[in-house]
Amino acid sequence: MLPHFLESVVQLITRTSTDLPPDVRAAMGVAVRSEQPDTRAGQALTIIAQNIDQAASCEGPICQDTGMPTFDVKVPVGANQIWLGSQIRAAVAEATRRGKLRPNSVDSITGENSGDNLGPGTPIIHFDQWEAPDIEIKLILKGGGCENTNAQYALPTELDHLGRADRTLEGVRKCILHAVWKAQGKGCSPGAVGVCIGGDRTSGYLHAKEQLFRTLDDTNPDSRLAEVESAVMSEANKLSVGPMGFSGNTSLIGCKIGALNRLPASFFVSVAYDCWAFRRLGIKVDATSGAISDWLYREGTKPSQPMLSAEAVAAGFPTTGREVRLRAPITEEQVRSLKVGDVVLISGPMFTGRDQVHAYLMKNDPPVDLRGSVLYHCGPVVVKDAPTGPDGPVPPKPQRGEGGWRVTAAGPTTSIREEPYQAEILKRYGVRAVVGKGGMGAKTLAGLKESGGVYLNAIGGAAQFYARCIDQVTGVSLMQFGTPEAMWHLEVHDFPAIVTMDSHGNSLHKDVEEQSGAVLETLR
Numbered sequence: 001m002l003p004h005f006l007e008s009v010v011q012l013i014t015r016t017s018t019d020l021p022p023d024v025r026a027a028m029g030v031a032v033r034s035e036q037p038d039t040r041a042g043q044a045l046t047i048i049a050q051n052i053d054q055a056a057s058c059e060g061p062i063c064q065d066t067g068m069p070t071f072d073v074k075v076p077v078g079a080n081q082i083w084l085g086s087q088i089r090a091a092v093a094e095a096t097r098r099g100k101l102r103p104n105s106v107d108s109i110t111g112e113n114s115g116d117n118l119g120p121g122t123p124i125i126h127f128d129q130w131e132a133p134d135i136e137i138k139l140i141l142k143g144g145g146c147e148n149t150n151a152q153y154a155l156p157t158e159l160d161h162l163g164r165a166d167r168t169l170e171g172v173r174k175c176i177l178h179a180v181w182k183a184q185g186k187g188c189s190p191g192a193v194g195v196c197i198g199g200d201r202t203s204g205y206l207h208a209k210e211q212l213f214r215t216l217d218d219t220n221p222d223s224r225l226a227e228v229e230s231a232v233m234s235e236a237n238k239l240s241v242g243p244m245g246f247s248g249n250t251s252l253i254g255c256k257i258g259a260l261n262r263l264p265a266s267f268f269v270s271v272a273y274d275c276w277a278f279r280r281l282g283i284k285v286d287a288t289s290g291a292i293s294d295w296l297y298r299e300g301t302k303p304s305q306p307m308l309s310a311e312a313v314a315a316g317f318p319t320t321g322r323e324v325r326l327r328a329p330i331t332e333e334q335v336r337s338l339k340v341g342d343v344v345l346i347s348g349p350m351f352t353g354r355d356q357v358h359a360y361l362m363k364n365d366p367p368v369d370l371r372g373s374v375l376y377h378c379g380p381v382v383v384k385d386a387p388t389g390p391d392g393p394v395p396p397k398p399q400r401g402e403g404g405w406r407v408t409a410a411g412p413t414t415s416i417r418e419e420p421y422q423a424e425i426l427k428r429y430g431v432r433a434v435v436g437k438g439g440m441g442a443k444t445l446a447g448l449k450e451s452g453g454v455y456l457n458a459i460g461g462a463a464q465f466y467a468r469c470i471d472q473v474t475g476v477s478l479m480q481f482g483t484p485e486a487m488w489h490l491e492v493h494d495f496p497a498i499v500t501m502d503s504h505g506n507s508l509h510k511d512v513e514e515q516s517g518a519v520l521e522t523l524r
Protein backbone atom coordinates (compact mmCIF):
# COMPACT_ATOMS: atom_id res chain seq x y z
CA MET A 1 0.00 0.00 0.00
CA LEU A 2 1.09 3.68 -0.09
CA PRO A 3 3.55 4.11 2.83
CA HIS A 4 3.39 7.92 2.99
CA PHE A 5 -0.33 8.40 2.39
CA LEU A 6 -1.47 8.78 6.00
CA GLU A 7 1.19 11.36 6.86
CA SER A 8 0.39 13.28 3.63
CA VAL A 9 -3.23 13.58 4.70
CA VAL A 10 -2.20 14.64 8.24
CA GLN A 11 -0.08 17.38 6.64
CA LEU A 12 -3.02 18.48 4.50
CA ILE A 13 -5.31 18.70 7.54
CA THR A 14 -2.68 20.55 9.58
CA ARG A 15 -1.99 23.14 6.91
CA THR A 16 -5.68 23.62 6.14
CA SER A 17 -6.54 24.19 9.80
CA THR A 18 -3.67 26.57 10.51
CA ASP A 19 -2.77 28.54 7.38
CA LEU A 20 -5.29 30.31 5.14
CA PRO A 21 -4.71 30.00 1.37
CA PRO A 22 -3.34 32.99 -0.59
CA ASP A 23 -6.64 33.91 -2.31
CA VAL A 24 -8.45 34.19 1.06
CA ARG A 25 -5.54 36.15 2.57
CA ALA A 26 -5.65 38.53 -0.41
CA ALA A 27 -9.40 39.10 -0.04
CA MET A 28 -9.03 39.68 3.71
CA GLY A 29 -6.14 42.07 3.04
CA VAL A 30 -8.46 44.18 0.86
CA ALA A 31 -11.05 44.12 3.66
CA VAL A 32 -8.48 45.25 6.26
CA ARG A 33 -7.39 48.18 4.05
CA SER A 34 -11.00 49.24 3.44
CA GLU A 35 -11.62 50.19 7.09
CA GLN A 36 -10.22 52.91 9.33
CA PRO A 37 -8.14 51.12 12.01
CA ASP A 38 -9.81 52.92 14.95
CA THR A 39 -13.38 51.96 14.01
CA ARG A 40 -15.17 48.87 15.37
CA ALA A 41 -14.83 47.20 11.97
CA GLY A 42 -11.16 48.23 11.72
CA GLN A 43 -10.34 46.88 15.18
CA ALA A 44 -12.13 43.62 14.41
CA LEU A 45 -10.22 43.16 11.17
CA THR A 46 -6.89 43.95 12.83
CA ILE A 47 -7.57 41.20 15.37
CA ILE A 48 -8.53 38.82 12.56
CA ALA A 49 -5.36 39.66 10.60
CA GLN A 50 -3.20 39.17 13.70
CA ASN A 51 -4.96 35.87 14.36
CA ILE A 52 -4.29 34.61 10.81
CA ASP A 53 -0.57 35.35 11.19
CA GLN A 54 -0.38 33.93 14.72
CA ALA A 55 -2.04 30.68 13.63
CA ALA A 56 0.37 30.19 10.74
CA SER A 57 3.43 30.97 12.83
CA CYS A 58 2.59 28.59 15.71
CA GLU A 59 0.80 26.04 13.54
CA GLY A 60 -2.29 26.34 15.73
CA PRO A 61 -5.91 26.19 14.55
CA ILE A 62 -7.03 29.49 12.99
CA CYS A 63 -10.42 29.03 14.64
CA GLN A 64 -11.22 26.77 17.58
CA ASP A 65 -14.13 25.35 15.58
CA THR A 66 -12.20 23.27 13.08
CA GLY A 67 -15.48 22.34 11.44
CA MET A 68 -16.71 19.32 9.57
CA PRO A 69 -13.74 17.84 7.67
CA THR A 70 -15.01 17.45 4.11
CA PHE A 71 -12.74 15.67 1.63
CA ASP A 72 -13.16 15.60 -2.14
CA VAL A 73 -10.95 12.81 -3.46
CA LYS A 74 -10.19 11.93 -7.08
CA VAL A 75 -8.52 8.59 -7.67
CA PRO A 76 -7.15 6.76 -10.72
CA VAL A 77 -9.13 3.78 -11.94
CA GLY A 78 -8.27 0.74 -9.82
CA ALA A 79 -7.34 2.61 -6.62
CA ASN A 80 -8.59 0.93 -3.47
CA GLN A 81 -11.12 3.41 -2.11
CA ILE A 82 -11.88 1.31 0.97
CA TRP A 83 -8.23 1.46 2.08
CA LEU A 84 -7.85 5.13 1.18
CA GLY A 85 -11.01 5.98 3.15
CA SER A 86 -9.71 4.14 6.22
CA GLN A 87 -6.38 6.00 5.99
CA ILE A 88 -8.14 9.37 5.69
CA ARG A 89 -10.16 8.56 8.82
CA ALA A 90 -6.97 7.52 10.63
CA ALA A 91 -5.35 10.82 9.56
CA VAL A 92 -8.32 12.77 10.97
CA ALA A 93 -7.94 10.98 14.31
CA GLU A 94 -4.19 11.64 14.32
CA ALA A 95 -4.62 15.36 13.49
CA THR A 96 -7.14 15.54 16.36
CA ARG A 97 -4.64 13.91 18.71
CA ARG A 98 -2.06 16.50 17.65
CA GLY A 99 -4.47 19.37 18.47
CA LYS A 100 -4.88 20.52 14.85
CA LEU A 101 -8.57 19.59 14.88
CA ARG A 102 -10.95 20.03 17.80
CA PRO A 103 -12.95 16.91 18.71
CA ASN A 104 -16.14 17.84 16.88
CA SER A 105 -18.04 14.62 16.27
CA VAL A 106 -21.00 14.30 18.62
CA ASP A 107 -23.54 11.47 18.89
CA SER A 108 -26.80 13.14 17.89
CA ILE A 109 -28.88 11.11 20.36
CA THR A 110 -26.68 10.94 23.47
CA GLY A 111 -24.62 14.12 22.94
CA GLU A 112 -21.44 12.12 23.56
CA ASN A 113 -18.31 13.39 21.81
CA SER A 114 -16.31 10.61 20.13
CA GLY A 115 -13.11 12.51 20.98
CA ASP A 116 -11.36 11.71 17.69
CA ASN A 117 -13.62 13.29 15.06
CA LEU A 118 -14.75 9.86 13.87
CA GLY A 119 -18.32 8.62 13.85
CA PRO A 120 -21.28 8.05 11.56
CA GLY A 121 -21.08 10.79 8.90
CA THR A 122 -17.79 12.20 10.22
CA PRO A 123 -15.60 12.96 8.37
CA ILE A 124 -17.33 13.47 5.00
CA ILE A 125 -15.41 11.83 2.15
CA HIS A 126 -16.51 12.00 -1.48
CA PHE A 127 -14.69 9.77 -3.98
CA ASP A 128 -14.61 10.20 -7.75
CA GLN A 129 -12.55 8.41 -10.36
CA TRP A 130 -10.58 10.25 -13.00
CA GLU A 131 -8.21 9.43 -15.86
CA ALA A 132 -5.13 11.09 -14.28
CA PRO A 133 -2.41 8.91 -12.64
CA ASP A 134 -2.28 10.85 -9.32
CA ILE A 135 -4.63 11.03 -6.37
CA GLU A 136 -6.05 14.50 -5.71
CA ILE A 137 -7.44 15.39 -2.28
CA LYS A 138 -9.20 18.65 -1.54
CA LEU A 139 -10.26 19.53 1.98
CA ILE A 140 -12.57 22.15 3.40
CA LEU A 141 -13.04 22.79 7.13
CA LYS A 142 -16.30 24.69 7.58
CA GLY A 143 -17.41 25.41 11.13
CA GLY A 144 -20.81 25.25 12.79
CA GLY A 145 -21.41 29.00 13.08
CA CYS A 146 -21.34 29.55 9.35
CA GLU A 147 -22.95 26.18 8.60
CA ASN A 148 -25.95 27.31 10.68
CA THR A 149 -26.37 30.35 8.42
CA ASN A 150 -26.74 28.27 5.24
CA ALA A 151 -30.07 28.89 3.53
CA GLN A 152 -32.23 27.17 0.96
CA TYR A 153 -35.03 28.85 -0.98
CA ALA A 154 -37.82 27.27 -3.04
CA LEU A 155 -38.76 29.70 -5.77
CA PRO A 156 -41.00 31.56 -6.31
CA THR A 157 -41.00 33.02 -2.81
CA GLU A 158 -41.47 36.28 -0.93
CA LEU A 159 -38.37 37.68 0.78
CA ASP A 160 -38.11 40.26 3.57
CA HIS A 161 -37.23 43.67 2.10
CA LEU A 162 -36.73 42.28 -1.41
CA GLY A 163 -40.24 41.24 -2.39
CA ARG A 164 -40.92 38.39 -4.80
CA ALA A 165 -38.09 36.19 -6.04
CA ASP A 166 -39.15 34.55 -9.31
CA ARG A 167 -37.66 31.53 -11.05
CA THR A 168 -35.11 33.71 -12.85
CA LEU A 169 -31.50 34.76 -12.33
CA GLU A 170 -32.92 37.96 -10.90
CA GLY A 171 -34.75 35.84 -8.30
CA VAL A 172 -31.50 33.97 -7.60
CA ARG A 173 -29.68 37.28 -7.04
CA LYS A 174 -32.32 38.30 -4.49
CA CYS A 175 -32.04 34.99 -2.61
CA ILE A 176 -28.26 35.31 -2.26
CA LEU A 177 -28.51 38.90 -1.01
CA HIS A 178 -31.21 37.82 1.43
CA ALA A 179 -28.98 35.01 2.76
CA VAL A 180 -26.07 37.41 3.33
CA TRP A 181 -28.34 39.91 5.08
CA LYS A 182 -29.94 37.22 7.23
CA ALA A 183 -26.52 35.86 8.30
CA GLN A 184 -25.45 39.28 9.65
CA GLY A 185 -22.39 38.61 11.87
CA LYS A 186 -23.51 35.16 13.03
CA GLY A 187 -21.38 33.35 10.46
CA CYS A 188 -18.30 35.50 11.26
CA SER A 189 -18.52 37.95 8.39
CA PRO A 190 -17.02 38.93 6.07
CA GLY A 191 -17.84 35.58 4.52
CA ALA A 192 -18.11 33.91 1.14
CA VAL A 193 -21.06 32.10 -0.39
CA GLY A 194 -21.18 29.01 -2.56
CA VAL A 195 -24.50 28.79 -4.39
CA CYS A 196 -26.33 26.13 -6.35
CA ILE A 197 -29.23 26.93 -8.64
CA GLY A 198 -31.44 23.85 -9.06
CA GLY A 199 -30.83 20.22 -8.15
CA ASP A 200 -32.97 18.76 -5.39
CA ARG A 201 -32.76 19.76 -1.74
CA THR A 202 -29.86 17.38 -1.09
CA SER A 203 -27.78 17.79 -4.25
CA GLY A 204 -28.38 21.55 -4.13
CA TYR A 205 -26.64 21.95 -0.78
CA LEU A 206 -23.86 19.59 -1.83
CA HIS A 207 -23.18 21.47 -5.05
CA ALA A 208 -23.35 24.81 -3.22
CA LYS A 209 -20.61 23.63 -0.84
CA GLU A 210 -18.56 22.36 -3.79
CA GLN A 211 -18.49 25.90 -5.18
CA LEU A 212 -16.37 26.82 -2.16
CA PHE A 213 -13.55 24.76 -3.68
CA ARG A 214 -13.23 27.48 -6.36
CA THR A 215 -10.72 30.25 -5.65
CA LEU A 216 -12.16 33.61 -4.64
CA ASP A 217 -10.47 35.37 -7.57
CA ASP A 218 -11.55 33.05 -10.40
CA THR A 219 -14.13 33.96 -13.06
CA ASN A 220 -17.16 31.79 -13.66
CA PRO A 221 -16.88 30.22 -17.15
CA ASP A 222 -20.64 30.73 -17.60
CA SER A 223 -20.95 34.44 -18.38
CA ARG A 224 -24.56 34.55 -17.10
CA LEU A 225 -23.50 33.26 -13.69
CA ALA A 226 -20.38 35.47 -13.71
CA GLU A 227 -22.68 38.46 -14.09
CA VAL A 228 -24.79 37.44 -11.08
CA GLU A 229 -21.65 36.78 -9.00
CA SER A 230 -20.33 40.23 -9.79
CA ALA A 231 -23.68 41.93 -9.06
CA VAL A 232 -23.99 40.14 -5.71
CA MET A 233 -20.44 41.09 -4.70
CA SER A 234 -21.00 44.75 -5.32
CA GLU A 235 -24.53 44.89 -3.83
CA ALA A 236 -23.83 42.75 -0.75
CA ASN A 237 -20.98 45.06 0.18
CA LYS A 238 -23.40 48.01 0.12
CA LEU A 239 -25.39 46.41 2.94
CA SER A 240 -22.82 47.52 5.55
CA VAL A 241 -23.28 44.39 7.64
CA GLY A 242 -19.51 44.59 7.99
CA PRO A 243 -16.98 42.50 9.89
CA MET A 244 -18.71 40.47 12.64
CA GLY A 245 -21.94 42.38 11.90
CA PHE A 246 -20.43 45.56 13.41
CA SER A 247 -21.31 47.56 10.26
CA GLY A 248 -18.55 48.36 7.79
CA ASN A 249 -17.46 48.25 4.18
CA THR A 250 -16.89 44.52 3.66
CA SER A 251 -19.65 41.99 4.20
CA LEU A 252 -18.75 39.45 1.51
CA ILE A 253 -15.38 38.32 0.12
CA GLY A 254 -16.64 35.85 -2.47
CA CYS A 255 -19.70 34.63 -4.39
CA LYS A 256 -19.42 31.44 -6.44
CA ILE A 257 -22.44 30.07 -8.27
CA GLY A 258 -23.04 26.71 -9.98
CA ALA A 259 -26.15 25.20 -11.53
CA LEU A 260 -27.68 21.71 -11.72
CA ASN A 261 -30.67 20.53 -13.69
CA ARG A 262 -33.88 20.36 -11.65
CA LEU A 263 -37.31 18.79 -11.74
CA PRO A 264 -39.89 20.95 -13.52
CA ALA A 265 -41.80 21.38 -10.25
CA SER A 266 -38.80 22.49 -8.16
CA PHE A 267 -36.53 25.51 -8.27
CA PHE A 268 -34.18 25.56 -5.30
CA VAL A 269 -31.49 28.11 -4.58
CA SER A 270 -29.09 26.67 -2.00
CA VAL A 271 -26.58 28.93 -0.28
CA ALA A 272 -23.56 27.59 1.63
CA TYR A 273 -22.12 30.43 3.73
CA ASP A 274 -18.48 30.23 4.78
CA CYS A 275 -16.82 32.55 7.27
CA TRP A 276 -13.67 34.65 6.90
CA ALA A 277 -11.79 31.63 8.34
CA PHE A 278 -12.23 30.03 4.92
CA ARG A 279 -10.03 26.95 5.35
CA ARG A 280 -9.58 25.14 2.06
CA LEU A 281 -6.53 23.42 0.62
CA GLY A 282 -5.60 20.44 -1.50
CA ILE A 283 -2.77 18.10 -2.41
CA LYS A 284 -1.73 15.87 -5.29
CA VAL A 285 -0.45 12.54 -4.06
CA ASP A 286 1.78 10.06 -5.86
CA ALA A 287 -0.38 6.96 -6.38
CA THR A 288 2.47 4.55 -5.67
CA SER A 289 4.20 6.11 -2.63
CA GLY A 290 1.40 8.25 -1.16
CA ALA A 291 3.83 11.20 -0.87
CA ILE A 292 2.66 14.75 -1.65
CA SER A 293 3.75 15.67 -5.17
CA ASP A 294 2.13 19.11 -5.24
CA TRP A 295 -0.08 21.48 -3.25
CA LEU A 296 -3.29 22.99 -4.62
CA TYR A 297 -4.34 26.61 -3.98
CA ARG A 298 -0.83 27.52 -2.83
CA GLU A 299 2.75 27.50 -4.04
CA GLY A 300 4.13 24.31 -2.58
CA THR A 301 5.41 24.66 0.96
CA LYS A 302 6.47 28.30 0.41
CA PRO A 303 5.58 30.28 3.58
CA SER A 304 2.45 32.40 3.34
CA GLN A 305 2.65 36.13 2.83
CA PRO A 306 1.93 37.61 6.30
CA MET A 307 -1.17 39.79 6.68
CA LEU A 308 0.66 42.30 8.92
CA SER A 309 4.21 43.22 9.85
CA ALA A 310 5.79 41.27 12.71
CA GLU A 311 5.68 44.47 14.83
CA ALA A 312 1.94 44.90 14.21
CA VAL A 313 1.29 41.29 15.26
CA ALA A 314 3.44 41.66 18.38
CA ALA A 315 1.66 44.93 19.28
CA GLY A 316 -1.54 42.98 20.04
CA PHE A 317 -4.92 44.66 20.33
CA PRO A 318 -4.88 48.16 18.79
CA THR A 319 -6.01 50.30 21.73
CA THR A 320 -7.29 53.86 21.36
CA GLY A 321 -7.15 54.89 25.04
CA ARG A 322 -10.95 54.86 25.27
CA GLU A 323 -11.18 51.21 26.39
CA VAL A 324 -12.89 50.35 29.69
CA ARG A 325 -10.95 47.98 31.93
CA LEU A 326 -13.07 45.42 33.78
CA ARG A 327 -11.87 43.00 36.42
CA ALA A 328 -14.15 40.09 37.31
CA PRO A 329 -16.15 39.66 39.47
CA ILE A 330 -18.03 42.62 38.02
CA THR A 331 -20.58 44.73 39.90
CA GLU A 332 -24.03 45.72 38.67
CA GLU A 333 -23.00 49.36 38.83
CA GLN A 334 -20.05 48.74 36.50
CA VAL A 335 -22.26 46.88 34.07
CA ARG A 336 -24.96 49.54 34.03
CA SER A 337 -22.36 52.19 33.21
CA LEU A 338 -21.50 50.43 29.94
CA LYS A 339 -23.10 51.46 26.64
CA VAL A 340 -23.26 49.90 23.20
CA GLY A 341 -20.04 50.70 21.36
CA ASP A 342 -17.78 50.67 24.43
CA VAL A 343 -14.68 48.54 24.05
CA VAL A 344 -13.76 46.62 27.20
CA LEU A 345 -10.60 44.81 28.29
CA ILE A 346 -11.49 42.03 30.72
CA SER A 347 -9.11 40.57 33.30
CA GLY A 348 -9.65 37.98 36.01
CA PRO A 349 -11.65 34.77 36.07
CA MET A 350 -13.83 33.75 33.13
CA PHE A 351 -15.93 30.59 32.70
CA THR A 352 -16.72 28.96 29.38
CA GLY A 353 -20.21 27.65 28.74
CA ARG A 354 -21.98 26.71 25.56
CA ASP A 355 -24.94 24.52 24.59
CA GLN A 356 -24.62 21.67 27.11
CA VAL A 357 -23.63 23.93 30.01
CA HIS A 358 -26.66 26.17 29.38
CA ALA A 359 -29.01 23.20 29.22
CA TYR A 360 -27.43 21.85 32.42
CA LEU A 361 -27.78 25.14 34.29
CA MET A 362 -31.50 25.24 33.55
CA LYS A 363 -31.93 22.10 35.66
CA ASN A 364 -28.96 22.10 38.07
CA ASP A 365 -27.03 24.47 40.29
CA PRO A 366 -23.80 25.75 38.77
CA PRO A 367 -20.59 23.93 39.73
CA VAL A 368 -19.01 27.32 40.64
CA ASP A 369 -20.31 30.60 42.09
CA LEU A 370 -21.35 32.65 39.05
CA ARG A 371 -22.21 35.88 40.87
CA GLY A 372 -20.51 38.79 39.07
CA SER A 373 -18.99 36.37 36.61
CA VAL A 374 -18.09 36.54 32.94
CA LEU A 375 -19.59 33.65 30.97
CA TYR A 376 -17.79 32.96 27.71
CA HIS A 377 -19.62 31.21 24.87
CA CYS A 378 -16.61 29.22 23.76
CA GLY A 379 -15.67 25.64 23.01
CA PRO A 380 -11.88 25.82 23.18
CA VAL A 381 -9.24 23.46 21.89
CA VAL A 382 -7.62 22.18 25.10
CA VAL A 383 -4.79 19.70 25.38
CA LYS A 384 -3.47 17.89 28.41
CA ASP A 385 0.16 17.09 29.09
CA ALA A 386 0.68 16.87 25.37
CA PRO A 387 4.06 16.97 23.71
CA THR A 388 4.92 20.20 21.94
CA GLY A 389 6.79 20.68 18.71
CA PRO A 390 6.26 19.33 15.23
CA ASP A 391 4.15 16.37 16.37
CA GLY A 392 2.22 18.07 19.12
CA PRO A 393 0.21 21.18 19.77
CA VAL A 394 2.19 24.36 20.23
CA PRO A 395 0.75 26.50 23.04
CA PRO A 396 0.45 30.07 21.75
CA LYS A 397 2.13 31.31 24.89
CA PRO A 398 3.22 29.60 28.08
CA GLN A 399 0.12 29.07 30.23
CA ARG A 400 0.17 27.82 33.77
CA GLY A 401 -2.15 24.87 33.35
CA GLU A 402 -4.01 23.39 36.31
CA GLY A 403 -3.88 19.61 35.91
CA GLY A 404 -1.68 19.97 32.82
CA TRP A 405 -4.45 21.56 30.75
CA ARG A 406 -3.52 24.14 28.14
CA VAL A 407 -5.79 26.09 25.81
CA THR A 408 -4.44 26.27 22.26
CA ALA A 409 -7.42 27.97 20.57
CA ALA A 410 -10.26 29.88 22.21
CA GLY A 411 -12.46 32.12 20.06
CA PRO A 412 -16.18 32.73 20.72
CA THR A 413 -18.99 30.54 19.43
CA THR A 414 -22.34 31.74 18.03
CA SER A 415 -24.40 33.06 20.94
CA ILE A 416 -27.89 32.97 19.48
CA ARG A 417 -28.12 29.24 20.20
CA GLU A 418 -28.32 30.11 23.92
CA GLU A 419 -31.20 32.55 23.42
CA PRO A 420 -33.81 30.23 25.03
CA TYR A 421 -31.73 30.02 28.25
CA GLN A 422 -29.63 33.15 28.64
CA ALA A 423 -32.05 35.55 30.35
CA GLU A 424 -32.97 32.93 32.94
CA ILE A 425 -29.33 32.11 33.67
CA LEU A 426 -28.46 35.80 34.09
CA LYS A 427 -31.31 36.20 36.55
CA ARG A 428 -30.85 32.98 38.50
CA TYR A 429 -27.09 33.01 39.00
CA GLY A 430 -26.04 36.68 38.84
CA VAL A 431 -23.87 36.41 35.71
CA ARG A 432 -22.91 40.00 34.78
CA ALA A 433 -21.27 39.65 31.38
CA VAL A 434 -21.85 37.24 28.53
CA VAL A 435 -19.12 37.06 25.89
CA GLY A 436 -19.87 35.52 22.51
CA LYS A 437 -20.34 36.43 18.89
CA GLY A 438 -23.13 37.32 16.53
CA GLY A 439 -25.39 38.84 19.19
CA MET A 440 -28.54 37.58 20.88
CA GLY A 441 -32.26 38.25 20.62
CA ALA A 442 -35.03 40.20 22.29
CA LYS A 443 -35.44 37.84 25.24
CA THR A 444 -31.78 38.21 26.26
CA LEU A 445 -31.88 41.97 25.66
CA ALA A 446 -34.79 42.22 28.09
CA GLY A 447 -32.92 39.94 30.53
CA LEU A 448 -29.82 42.15 30.44
CA LYS A 449 -31.99 45.13 31.35
CA GLU A 450 -33.84 43.34 34.13
CA SER A 451 -30.86 41.65 35.78
CA GLY A 452 -28.13 44.18 35.05
CA GLY A 453 -26.03 42.38 32.49
CA VAL A 454 -24.10 43.13 29.33
CA TYR A 455 -23.41 41.23 26.11
CA LEU A 456 -19.88 41.54 24.81
CA ASN A 457 -19.05 40.60 21.24
CA ALA A 458 -15.63 39.04 20.82
CA ILE A 459 -14.17 38.53 17.36
CA GLY A 460 -15.39 35.24 15.94
CA GLY A 461 -12.71 32.86 14.76
CA ALA A 462 -9.88 34.76 16.47
CA ALA A 463 -8.91 31.63 18.37
CA GLN A 464 -5.17 32.20 18.50
CA PHE A 465 -5.55 35.84 19.43
CA TYR A 466 -7.82 35.03 22.40
CA ALA A 467 -5.74 32.03 23.50
CA ARG A 468 -2.96 34.56 24.08
CA CYS A 469 -5.23 36.45 26.51
CA ILE A 470 -5.43 33.36 28.75
CA ASP A 471 -2.86 33.24 31.55
CA GLN A 472 -4.01 30.08 33.21
CA VAL A 473 -6.49 27.22 33.17
CA THR A 474 -7.54 27.13 36.83
CA GLY A 475 -9.94 24.23 36.59
CA VAL A 476 -12.67 22.46 34.67
CA SER A 477 -16.21 21.34 35.49
CA LEU A 478 -18.74 19.18 33.64
CA MET A 479 -16.06 17.28 31.72
CA GLN A 480 -18.67 14.60 31.03
CA PHE A 481 -19.83 16.83 28.15
CA GLY A 482 -16.47 16.53 26.34
CA THR A 483 -13.73 19.10 25.84
CA PRO A 484 -15.56 21.72 23.76
CA GLU A 485 -18.72 21.60 25.92
CA ALA A 486 -17.14 21.46 29.39
CA MET A 487 -17.04 24.51 31.67
CA TRP A 488 -13.42 25.70 31.65
CA HIS A 489 -12.21 28.01 34.42
CA LEU A 490 -9.83 30.49 32.87
CA GLU A 491 -7.78 33.39 34.17
CA VAL A 492 -7.60 36.03 31.43
CA HIS A 493 -5.72 39.25 30.94
CA ASP A 494 -6.84 42.24 28.80
CA PHE A 495 -9.32 40.17 26.83
CA PRO A 496 -10.87 42.67 24.34
CA ALA A 497 -14.55 42.69 23.39
CA ILE A 498 -17.14 45.22 22.26
CA VAL A 499 -20.39 46.02 24.07
CA THR A 500 -23.03 45.24 21.48
CA MET A 501 -26.03 44.79 23.85
CA ASP A 502 -26.27 46.84 27.01
CA SER A 503 -28.46 46.98 30.12
CA HIS A 504 -30.42 49.95 28.73
CA GLY A 505 -32.20 48.04 25.98
CA ASN A 506 -29.76 48.91 23.17
CA SER A 507 -28.54 46.35 20.66
CA LEU A 508 -26.04 47.06 17.90
CA HIS A 509 -27.15 43.81 16.21
CA LYS A 510 -30.75 44.99 16.01
CA ASP A 511 -29.65 48.39 14.67
CA VAL A 512 -27.35 46.95 11.99
CA GLU A 513 -30.02 44.44 10.92
CA GLU A 514 -32.55 47.24 10.50
CA GLN A 515 -30.14 49.55 8.71
CA SER A 516 -28.94 46.85 6.33
CA GLY A 517 -32.58 45.82 5.78
CA ALA A 518 -33.32 49.37 4.66
CA VAL A 519 -30.45 49.15 2.14
CA LEU A 520 -31.80 45.79 0.96
CA GLU A 521 -35.09 47.55 0.08
CA THR A 522 -33.18 49.68 -2.44
CA LEU A 523 -31.82 46.55 -4.17
CA ARG A 524 -35.23 45.01 -5.01
Ligand code: SF4
Pocket residue numbers: 063064065066067142143144145146147186187188275276277411412413414460461462
Ligand atom coordinates in the same frame (compact mmCIF):
# COMPACT_ATOMS: atom_id res chain seq x y z
S1 SF4 B 1 -14.70 31.79 12.17
FE1 SF4 B 1 -16.70 31.81 13.18
S2 SF4 B 1 -18.14 30.79 11.80
FE2 SF4 B 1 -16.05 30.30 11.17
S3 SF4 B 1 -15.66 28.35 12.12
FE3 SF4 B 1 -14.85 29.95 13.46
S4 SF4 B 1 -16.50 30.44 14.90
FE4 SF4 B 1 -17.38 29.26 13.22
